Amino acid sequence: MAKANAGKMPAIQAQRLFLSGNEALAHGAWEAGLAVAAAYPGTPSTEILETLATYSEVDVQWSVNEKVAYEVAYGAAVGGVRSLFACKHVGLNVAMDPLMTSAYAGVEAGFVVVVCDDPGMHSSQNEQDTRWVGIYAKLPVLEPSSPSEARQMVAEALAISEKFDTPVIIHMTTRVSHTKEDVAVGPRVPVESKPLRIDAAKYVMTPANARRRHDFIEKRLEKLRAASEKSKFNKVELKDTSLGFITGGISYLYLKETYPDASFLKLGFLYPFCDEKISEFAGQVKKLVVVEELDPFIEDHVKQLGIRKAKFRHPSFRQGELGPAVLEDAVSGQAKDETPSLPSRPPRLCAGCPHWASFSVLKKLGVFVAGDIGCYTLASMPPTSSLHTCICMGAGVTLQEGLRRAHPGEKIVGVIGDSTFVHSGVTGLINAVYNKSKGIVLILDNSTTAMTGGQQHPATGLTIRNEPTKQLDLAALCRACGVDNVDVIDPCGNIAQLEQLVQERLKADTLSVIIAKHPCKLIKR
Numbered sequence: 162m163a164k165a166n167a168g169k170m171p172a173i174q175a176q177r178l179f180l181s182g183n184e185a186l187a188h189g190a191w192e193a194g195l196a197v198a199a200a201y202p203g204t205p206s207t208e209i210l211e212t213l214a215t216y217s218e219v220d221v222q223w224s225v226n227e228k229v230a231y232e233v234a235y236g237a238a239v240g241g242v243r244s245l246f247a248c249k250h251v252g253l254n255v256a257m258d259p260l261m262t263s264a265y266a267g268v269e270a271g272f273v274v275v276v277c278d279d280p281g282m283h284s285s286q287n288e289q290d291t292r293w294v295g296i297y298a299k300l301p302v303l304e305p306s307s308p309s310e311a312r313q314m315v316a317e318a319l320a321i322s323e324k325f326d327t328p329v330i331i332h333m334t335t336r337v338s339h340t341k342e343d344v345a346v347g348p349r350v351p352v353e354s355k356p357l358r359i360d361a362a363k364y365v366m367t368p369a370n371a372r373r374r375h376d377f378i379e380k381r382l383e384k385l386r387a388a389s390e391k392s393k394f395n396k397v398e399l400k401d402t403s404l405g406f407i408t409g410g411i412s413y414l415y416l417k418e419t420y421p422d423a424s425f426l427k428l429g430f431l432y433p434f435c436d437e438k439i440s441e442f443a444g445q446v447k448k449l450v451v452v453e454e455l456d457p458f459i460e461d462h463v464k465q466l467g468i469r470k471a472k473f474r475h476p477s478f479r480q481g482e483l484g485p486a487v488l489e490d491a492v493s494g495q496a497k498d499e500t501p502s503l504p505s506r507p508p509r510l511c512a513g514c515p516h517w518a519s520f521s522v523l524k525k526l527g528v529f530v531a532g533d534i535g536c537y538t539l540a541s542m543p544p545t546s547s548l549h550t551c552i553c554m555g556a557g558v559t560l561q562e563g564l565r566r567a568h569p570g571e572k573i574v575g576v577i578g579d580s581t582f583v584h585s586g587v588t589g590l591i592n593a594v595y596n597k598s599k600g601i602v603l604i605l606d607n608s609t610t611a612m613t614g615g616q617q618h619p620a621t622g623l624t625i626r627n628e629p630t631k632q633l634d635l636a637a638l639c640r641a642c643g644v645d646n647v648d649v650i651d652p653c654g655n656i657a658q659l660e661q662l663v664q665e666r667l668k669a670d671t672l673s674v675i676i677a678k679h680p681c682k683l684i685k686r
């Protein structure tokens with residue numbers, strides 16, 4: 162059995178650290194006896210695993226993708242140790258398959274799913290609002306507003322997970338993940354692992370077992386609803402009752418700054434909603450305003466409760482980030498954004514980036530380029546303007562196949578990074594071989610996961626702690642998949658040879674992989 166820390170924070174010693182939300186959450190998880198953590202890098206979540214990797218007591222890994230990471234971390238929780246999975250919002254899409262059924266099967270030890278959304282799309286291809294996953298998967302959602310709260314909530318989430326036999330989602334956003342604060346921290350409280358227990362009725366989701374577990378999770382939701390009503394993270398602050406806000410996450414801090422004398426119901430145990438507290442608070446204030454970033458998640462629920470006097474943000478605020486100037490408008494109901502306009506500084510490939518060479522060739526040859534997620538996505542912008550699609554991880558390979566099936570005679574190339582190829586490109590390549598597809602896949606191998614700050618992956622031969630491990634040979638992998646031609650070339654200093662190679666492969670009626678290998682200029686070797 163877990164030792165006595167379930168549901169309780171360790172005694173905080175007189176130590177304070179200046180931590181970001183991601184660092185504070187990692188520290189809080191370490192304090193609460195976390196034993197295993199897994200993730201694939203993704204802004205704004207990456208620093209959670211990087212911080213956990215500094216604690217020797219935690220078994221930490223960069224997994225090859227989010228589905229794998231989720232399953233590894235969940236497996237540890239089924240095995241009886243506290244574990245954590247972290248990702249950015251689009252990463253959760255990759256992990257949705259195990260998430261949905263792990264919600265049924267539950268856990269042996271605490272399991273936390275930390276998802277960092279990116280309102281405003283600073284580094285993302287869409288603007289999902291992960292809070293809905295709580296309703297969809299019938300899982301509890303906690304939402305911190307600050308680094309200090311992230312530290313406290315992760316311990317609470319592990320305790321809730323164990324008490325209610327459920328994965329628990331912690332919803333963060335860029336501003337909570339990356340804001341720094343002076344955080345009170347405590348020592349680690351060791352938690353004993355539980356013995357490996359066989360319980361096929363709980364962990365083998367055949368239809369008969371799943372039907373029983375579905376019944377369980379509906380009842381679990383009701384118990385979680387009662388816990389939400391009592392949670393200290395659903396906090397009522399009654400001051401001037403002429404104006405009251407129902408809010409959560411970073412919006413709470415923006416509102417406190419703009420309306421310091423107003424009353425608040427701050428939702429931290431966000432889902433299931435604390436209906437009684439919401440209704441009671443609504444009756445205590447004269448003017449009630451619901452403020453949240455992105456989708457009307459709280460708003461829709463307040464409407465369902467029939468609270469007619471509540472005011473909501475104009476629909477035009479359902480995208481991008483909030484801020485004090487925007488909040489004024491949210492209260493007045495005017496759809497006006499007075500955020501000061503700053504000179505725009507579009508991102509671009511670094512000077513000296515090896516991708517310049519590859520994209521100069523693709524531009525010169527006038528090919529249609531199916532792109533992927535990585536630094537090289539920036540090649541869609543001037544001066545190269547030579548990347549023409551970017552949907553999700555792995556799609557550089559598969560969209561290339563689809564485009565060629567639509568236009569077999571056109572010059573089409575798929576591009577994908579080394580880390581992204583391992584994440585989800587290789588399955589598309591196997592599909593292309595199996596289905597007799599032709600064409601070219603250009604793997605832009607910069608020997609790192611550059612876009613998120615230079616993390617290791619299987620083809621770098623180093624672990625998250627920079628320890629040597631078996632190195633994946635990308636060329637051998639592509640040959641093993643059955644690709645007709647596999648070439649490795651350094652694009653820097655060999656632009657003419659790369660151009661000639663691409664031209665030859667475009668003319669050939671074969672499936673080719675060209676690995677353009679040159680390290681990112683920003684990684685240390």
Ligand code: SF4
Nearest residue numbers: 511514536611681682
């Ligand atoms: S970080 Fe590395 S791979 Fe990315 S643009 Fe800069 S040099 Fe190129």
